Amino acid sequence: MGLVAMAGAITLLAAGGLSENMVFFLTPTELEAKGTEIIDQPIRLGGQVKPASIDWNDNTTDLRFIMFEGDVDIPVESTGAAPAMFRDGIGVVVEGTYSDDGVFRATNLMVKHSNEYAPPEHSEDVRDTYKSLLDSSPK
Numbered sequence: 001m002g003l004v005a006m007a008g009a010i011t012l013l014a015a016g017g018l019s020e021n022m023v024f025f026l027t028p029t030e031l032e033a034k035g036t037e038i039i040d041q042p043i044r045l046g047g048q049v050k051p052a053s054i055d056w057n058d059n060t061t062d063l064r065f066i067m068f069e070g071d072v073d074i075p076v077e078s079t080g081a082a083p084a085m086f087r088d089g090i091g092v093v094v095e096g097t098y099s100d101d102g103v104f105r106a107t108n109l110m111v112k113h114s115n116e117y118a119p120p121e122h123s124e125d126v127r128d129t130y131k132s133l134l135d136s137s138p139k
Helices: 002-021 028-038 126-136
Strands: 024-026 042-049 055-057 062-069 072-079 091-098 104-111
Touching: 024 028, 028 042, 028 062, 028 072, 042 072, 072 091
Parallel strands: 024 042, 072 104
Antiparallel strands: 042 062, 042 091, 055 062, 062 072, 091 104
């Protein structure tokens, strides 16, 4: 009887901890559909950076941009330097919370990229490629 009670208590604790630590992954369309239900909940939001929407402030390291999917736009605010590959039109995933003012406040920003490697096409000899890389490196 004691083992059953202990197993039940462990299951209850695990289930409670799991629900507190869950982070939903949503697209802008799904986020808009959830409305106020998702406000101030930790979520991951995945979409594309809308062209000509990036506003970067060097002095304060504040980054603002619009993430979109189809005809749904979500304004995003983030602090800190963006990843090197961050640019207009690229796929991104942001972690943070959606506020009642309609702005997603990101604590983490990740760039989505292909995991497929494509070797350089301009040279048949790999030694030529390495030589060009070495010649162009800062000294």
